[in-house]
Amino acid sequence: xxxxxxxxxDRCAANARLALDRLERADLPVHAGADxxxxxxxxxxxxxxxxxxGLAGLAGDFGVAATPGLSAPDPGAMFAELVRTAAGTGTVxxxxxxxxxxxxxxxxxxxxxxxxxxRVVSMGGGFGTAVPxxxxxxxxxxxxxxxxxxxxxxxxxxxEFNMHADPVAADRVFAxxxxxxxxxxxxxxxxxxxxxxxxxxxxxxxxxxxxALLEAGVERQRAQTGLAGMAxxxxxxxxxxxxxxxxxxxxxxxxxGVDGEARGACEPAVDGRPPIEVALTVDVPSAxxxxxxxxxxx
Numbered sequence: 569x570x571x572x573x574x575x576x577x578d579r580c581a582a583n584a585r586l587a588l589d590r591l592e593r594a595d596l597p598v599h600a601g602a603d604x605x606x607x608x609x610x611x612x613x614x615x616x617x618x619x620x621x622g623l624a625g626l627a628g629d630f631g632v633a634a635t636p637g638l639s640a641p642d643p644g645a646m647f648a649e650l651v652r653t654a655a656g657t658g659t660v661x662x663x664x665x666x667x668x669x670x671x672x673x674x675x676x677x678x679x680x681x682x683x684x685x686x687r688v689v690s691m692g693g694g695f696g697t698a699v700p701x702x703x704x705x706x707x708x709x710x711x712x713x714x715x716x717x718x719x720x721x722x723x724x725x726x727x728e729f730n731m732h733a734d735p736v737a738a739d740r741v742f743a744x745x746x747x748x749x750x751x752x753x754x755x756x757x758x759x760x761x762x763x764x765x766x767x768x769x770x771x772x773x774x775x776x777x778x779x780a781l782l783e784a785g786v787e788r789q790r791a792q793t794g795l796a797g798m799a800x801x802x803x804x805x806x807x808x809x810x811x812x813x814x815x816x817x818x819x820x821x822x823x824x825g826v827d828g829e830a831r832g833a834c835e836p837a838v839d840g841r842p843p844i845e846v847a848l849t850v851d852v853p854s855a856x857x858x859x860x861x862x863x864x865x866x
Contacts (some may be wrong), residue, residue: 569599569647572611573666573733576603577603580666582632583622587704590630590775595816598709599646600639601670606735609826611667612723612732623777624784630777644673648681649815659686663809665802667730668692675744682746691805692730693752693834694720697848720833721835723791727832728753729822735832743841750822753835753852755815759804760797764785765860772864782863799829808847809860814855817845833862 569580588596605611621627640646647670654660662685664671671688675681721727731738741748758760766782785798794798808815822844823837 569641569643569650569670571601571666571670571732572603572605575620580624580664583627586627586630586632587777590777595846597638599650601643601647601715602673603729604669605667606669606672606736606740609734609736611734624781624782624788625748626777626784628678634700638865640674642677643670644675644677645733647671647674648678650848651681652684655684659684661685661687663806664690664692665730665805667734668741669734672734672740675740682744685746688741688746688748689751689805689809690709690730690741691756691802692728693749693750693824693846694722694726694728694731695752695754695834695846695848696720697724722833724829726809727825727829728832728834731834734822735826738832739826742822742824742844743837743839745842748810748844749808749815749817750844750846751808751815752846752848753799753801755847756801756804757795757799758852759800759855759859760795761800761803761859762797762858765797765856765863768841769860769863774859774863774865778863800855803859803863804850804855809854811854811858813857814851815847816849817847818841820846822846 570577570584572580574580574791577600580600585598588594588598602793619625643683651660651662651674660699662671669691721732723729727858761782761788763783766779766786769781782798820843821837821841823835823839823841825831825833825835
């Protein structure tokens with residue numbers, strides 16, 4: 569289910585449809601979720617990094633699916649229905665790689681939804697641990713360049729993009745008592761994919777679009793943040809869903825700031841909400857091996 573975030577919702581849905589078609593999974597539907605943050609908050613997009621098309625400017629080379637996604641007037645109810653259908657008579661795990669708008673709306677639409685959710689893994693947030701190759705007391709790369717957004721966030725000093733895009737949704741989800749593992753910048757920035765990795769997965773038969781996106785990501789990350797490779801933000805979260813042992817987590821009650829300079833910042837909660845699991849340590853060799861193995865099969 570595609571939500572507004574890196575670029576507009578409809579473009580995100582079209583990109584997801586394109587990816588699934590290229591990976592010969594036309595049987596999987598793509599649904600268009602929320603097109604704006606809860607409460608009408610104005611959100612920045614990530615077109616400056618991902619390109620206006622959300623595909624690093626590659627959409628013209630690979631085309632965009634004619635049918636981007638299936639939309640509904642109530643994305644929360646639709647998300648809840650999809651979760652319940654997937655769960656059947658049991659439970660289902662949920663992976664979120666963008667703002668938490670759809671999940672927050674689904675919980676409001678169906679308060680009993682947590683009963684059929686086995687586990688949630690969400691990419692997002694930042695907690696201030698050091699970026700690899702930097703002095704923990706600074707926000708500069710070894711060559712002196714200032715790291716974009718500092719070692720806490722990547723939109724503002726303290727806010728990661730998904731949290732900043734819809735802080736109300738994130739705060740509601742973190743307070744909901746879900747069995748949730750948060751995969752923040754603290755670990756995703758430690759798992760870097762490089763130009764050599766792009767060559768390796770290409771030789772293994774990886775789809776050309778995936779290889780091109782990896783190459784573009786490496787180039788943009790180096791230019792904009794000083795990191796030596798592309799930080800595996802979303803891929804690491806997806807890996808944690810299937811291989812949770814690649815990270816170690818700490819139980820923390822987390823609130824998300826909504827207004828002003830605190831918008832999108834992950835802070836200790838003081839309202840008695842239950843804790844979530846926050847990944848702050850990652851087994852980098854195991855994570856890279858798992859990601860490269862899966863990319864080679866893509």
